[in-house]
Amino acid sequence: MKRIALIGNPNSGKTTLFNGLTGSNQSVGNWPGVTVEKKVGKLKYDQFEAEIIDLPGVYSLSSISLEEEVTTQFILSKSMDLIINIVDASNIERNLFLTHQLLDSEIPMIIALNCMDIAKTKFEEINVPKMESLLGVPVVPITASKKFGLIELIRVIEVAKYEPRFPEKRYSNLIENTISKFESVLGDRLLATRFFEDGFKADKLSKRDSEFIKSLEVVLEEEKAKFDLDFDMVLPNERYNHILSICDQVITKKSVEIESTTDKIDKILTHRIFGLPLFLGIMFSVFFLAFGPVGTFITDGFVWLIEKFISLIAIGIENAGMASWVSSLVINGIFGGLSAVLGFLPQLTILFFFLSLLEDSGYMARAAFIMDRVLRKFGLSGKSFIPMLIGFGCSVPAMAATRTLDKPEDRKITTMIIPFISCGAKAPIYGIIAGAIFASHSYLVVFSMYIIGILVAIFSAVLFKKTILKGASANYIMELPEYRMPTAKNSFLHTWERVKGFLIKAGTILLGAFIIIWFLSYFGFVDGTFRLLLDEEIEFSLLGQLGKFLLPIFKPIGFSDWQSTVAILTGFVAKESIVGTLGILYGVAGDVLESGTLLYPALQAVFTPLQAYSFLVFALLTSPCIAAIAAMKKELGSWKWLLFAVLYELIIAYVAALLIYQLGSLGMGTLLSVLVFVIVIFIVFSTIRRVIKNKGKTCGSCSGCGVEGSCEKIKK
Amino acid sequence: MTLNELKPGQSGKIVRVYANNLRKRIIDMGLTNGTTIKVKKLAPLGDPMEILIRGYFLTLRKAEAKTIEIERIGDKA
Numbered sequence: 079m080k081r082i083a084l085i086g087n088p089n090s091g092k093t094t095l096f097n098g099l100t101g102s103n104q105s106v107g108n109w110p111g112v113t114v115e116k117k118v119g120k121l122k123y124d125q126f127e128a129e130i131i132d133l134p135g136v137y138s139l140s141s142i143s144l145e146e147e148v149t150t151q152f153i154l155s156k157s158m159d160l161i162i163n164i165v166d167a168s169n170i171e172r173n174l175f176l177t178h179q180l181l182d183s184e185i186p187m188i189i190a191l192n193c194m195d196i197a198k199t200k201f202e203e204i205n206v207p208k209m210e211s212l213l214g215v216p217v218v219p220i221t222a223s224k225k226f227g228l229i230e231l232i233r234v235i236e237v238a239k240y241e242p243r244f245p246e247k248r249y250s251n252l253i254e255n256t257i258s259k260f261e262s263v264l265g266d267r268l269l270a271t272r273f274f275e276d277g278f279k280a281d282k283l284s285k286r287d288s289e290f291i292k293s294l295e296v297v298l299e300e301e302k303a304k305f306d307l308d309f310d311m312v313l314p315n316e317r318y319n320h321i322l323s324i325c326d327q328v329i330t331k332k333s334v335e336i337e338s339t340t341d342k343i344d345k346i347l348t349h350r351i352f353g354l355p356l357f358l359g360i361m362f363s364v365f366f367l368a369f370g371p372v373g374t375f376i377t378d379g380f381v382w383l384i385e386k387f388i389s390l391i392a393i394g395i396e397n398a399g400m401a402s403w404v405s406s407l408v409i410n411g412i413f414g415g416l417s418a419v420l421g422f423l424p425q426l427t428i429l430f431f432f433l434s435l436l437e438d439s440g441y442m443a444r445a446a447f448i449m450d451r452v453l454r455k456f457g458l459s460g461k462s463f464i465p466m467l468i469g470f471g472c473s474v475p476a477m478a479a480t481r482t483l484d485k486p487e488d489r490k491i492t493t494m495i496i497p498f499i500s501c502g503a504k505a506p507i508y509g510i511i512a513g514a515i516f517a518s519h520s521y522l523v524v525f526s527m528y529i530i531g532i533l534v535a536i537f538s539a540v541l542f543k544k545t546i547l548k549g550a551s552a553n554y555i556m557e558l559p560e561y562r563m564p565t566a567k568n569s570f571l572h573t574w575e576r577v578k579g580f581l582i583k584a585g586t587i588l589l590g591a592f593i594i595i596w597f598l599s600y601f602g603f604v605d606g607t608f609r610l611l612l613d614e615e616i617e618f619s620l621l622g623q624l625g626k627f628l629l630p631i632f633k634p635i636g637f638s639d640w641q642s643t644v645a646i647l648t649g650f651v652a653k654e655s656i657v658g659t660l661g662i663l664y665g666v667a668g669d670v671l672e673s674g675t676l677l678y679p680a681l682q683a684v685f686t687p688l689q690a691y692s693f694l695v696f697a698l699l700t701s702p703c704i705a706a707i708a709a710m711k712k713e714l715g716s717w718k719w720l721l722f723a724v725l726y727e728l729i730i731a732y733v734a735a736l737l738i739y740q741l742g743s744l745g746m747g748t749l750l751s752v753l754v755f756v757i758v759i760f761i762v763f764s765t766i767r768r769v770i771k772n773k774g775k776t777c778g779s780c781s782g783c784g785v786e787g788s789c790e791k792i793k794k
Numbered sequence: 795m796t797l798n799e800l801k802p803g804q805s806g807k808i809v810r811v812y813a814n815n816l817r818k819r820i821i822d823m824g825l826t827n828g829t830t831i832k833v834k835k836l837a838p839l840g841d842p843m844e845i846l847i848r849g850y851f852l853t854l855r856k857a858e859a860k861t862i863e864i865e866r867i868g869d870k871a
Binding site: 137138344348357557558 | 810811815817818820826841842844858
């Protein structure tokens with residue numbers, strides 16, 4: 079079967095075309111770099127079958143981020159039979175740069191000229207046959223979002239010549255000479271052009287044996303002397319000149335330039351004064367809709383449905399007369415825990431849905447643009463904002479999103495601080511415990527959890543940057559894509575992808591966890607015999623024993639019973655299960671799902687306000703759940719870093735809870751809360767002041783701006 | 795003068811791109827010598843800046859903009 083690779087700039091509609099060709103349920107986002115790994119799908123049309131590979135979008139084959147590296151390496155390996163290069167017709171000049179890089183290979187290629195609908199509003203006409211003859215490869219105009227031109231594209235794919243293309247020598251003689259000199263050493267035109275642009279960084283040439291490098295160096299020095307221009311700019315410059323002449327011949331511009339819709343929207347959304355309040359307003363609305371009255375209303379309805387369903391099953395089991403341990407397993411173990419988790423699903427779905435609307439429309443890129451100034455203070459870039467925002471929903475997709483960051487250090491820092499961002503799974507813990515203990519002040523307590531999480535994340539980012547990851551100097555350069563109307567289909571697919579991830583987790587890891595917890599909490603030794611325990615005997619359970627054993631460690635941070643210790647332990651499996659476990663352990667399993675308030679008396683009997691607060695802070699900051707740890711391992715890439723991150727989080731959580739509980743116990747509760755309040759106000763105030771003060775003079779002194787070397791050059 | 799000195803609405807032509815962390819990317823995104831740049835606006839907090847180049851919108855920090863030498867050209871309304 080033929081292997082066909084989809085290659086194009088970020089945001090050129092590549093994933094939409096992939097979905098159109100393969101009909102698969104993949105996510106699409108209007109955020110540069112949503113495709114984080116290469117995806118494979120099958121194209122079937124009549125008798126024709128082919129494998130389609132969707133690669134992360136790149137602007138150029140000179141990669142700077144990890145996901146771009148995936149694409150570059152894949153192209154250099156030449157392990158495909160055909161390239162479909164997607165070119166955004168509305169942004170044709172820059173898109174053709176990558177096209178020119180690809181044309182230097184001998185891989186057969188077809189250009190899918192996408193977004194023809196938007197291009198038609200920008201240009202009078204695009205002469206496709208002319209473009210074909212100038213580029214020397216087939217060009218098919220399409221509008222992937224409207225499924226226009228896909229059949230024509232498939233027909234062209236079907237009849238394409240699947241044999242090596244002879245790369246045309248399209249540059250000036252001087253440059254072509256240099257390329258052939260490099261080619262004579264490297265043996266490949268594509269690699270020669272890569273070397274021309276990237277030097278020894280290209281295809282890890284610096285790792286070849288020293289003799290080879292030396293011979294290459296000699297040629298490089300010879301060729302460098304021939305050009306006045308900076309050597310790494312020679313080829314890009316030539317390419318862009320070439321592109322300009324193509325555009326001149328192919329595009330008929332409109333006589334009057336009209337203000338684009340994007341311009342109009344951005345006049346408001348990134349406005350100098352209104353931009354920031356609007357941004358805060360939008361973020362607040364998203365969280366208000368997900369976790370405020372609307373979200374709660376939908377959740378209540380959903381939970382009511384689950385409860386009806388479970389009671390039906392419970393009746394069924396009773397009527398069937400099954401063994402006592404079976405009904406205990408099903409009702410207490412599986413449904414008791416699972417319903418607490420599923421009850422949280424509507425809010426998560428709403429959050430994911432709005433985030434995908436923001437991504438698909440193109441606003442997320444603006445959010446990064448607006449937030450960059452703030453995040454830079456903490457050594458991060460505006461792009462870190464997106465992973466952190468997703469982190470409020472769930473750490474797992476958030477960590478995967480760090481792959482769009484350019485430097486490995488930035489990715490590490492962002493990955494390690496994401497667990498401190500209070501994820502959606504922790505919300506029910508705050509909701510129920512704060513509701514039980516702090517009553518009318520509960521929303522303040524919940525809000526303070528989010529603030530503490532953000533502050534600790536910022537503190538950790540600065541700490542990591544100053545100590546172990548000094549190389550971090552988050553770069554920022556980003557395209558602002560044109561605003562697009564999010565399509566219902568794409569938004570729902572996008573949301574479904576994320577919800578599905580959560581459901582799979584609930585159905586596998588969580589289900590297993592609840593069965594284990596049920597077994598550990600309903601079985602134990604009573605008077606020397608191992609048996610199923612009655613509800614009032616839960617103290618003798620295996621889990622109870624473990625909790626009692628570990629209790630001394632948790633005593634200093636205010637834990638007074640083994641139940642809360644055990645609940646925290648089960649949180650390592652999944653944060654959602656902390657509430658479920660408390661329900662099981664305090665013997666109110668079947669009722670927790672109906673309403674959290676049924677847990678209130680048990681909680682009120684166990685926790686003082688101080689203990690509750692300490693418990694919440696520990697639950698917030700401690701090591702994330704198994705699923706997030708697995709994601710973290712993937713992004714950090716080594717066990718050493720993973721161990722460090724998890725230990726760091728455990729220690730931070732313990733120290734924070736210890737401080738709160740011990741200082742609080744000294745009768746300094748009021749004092750402490752005043753102190754915290756003052757500190758928070760001070761930090762916020764001084765940050766704002768500094769930002770205002772520094773407005774417009776980013777590079778006051780040369781030290782520390784990250785471009786020291788170049789500053790000197792400018793002075794000269 | 796350098797790119798960061800341009801005010802929103804003003805245009806310039808690139809004379810040279812000096813070394814910085816993102817030099818290669820800046821070049822590949824189309825900021826080659828002789829290219830016309832128009833500054834669209836600054837972010838609400840004063841930095842990064844948004845520029846119009848080769849028909850699309852690019853945002854970059856002033857720190858990098860400072861390493862791009864330009865010459866001012868007549869402002870079109």
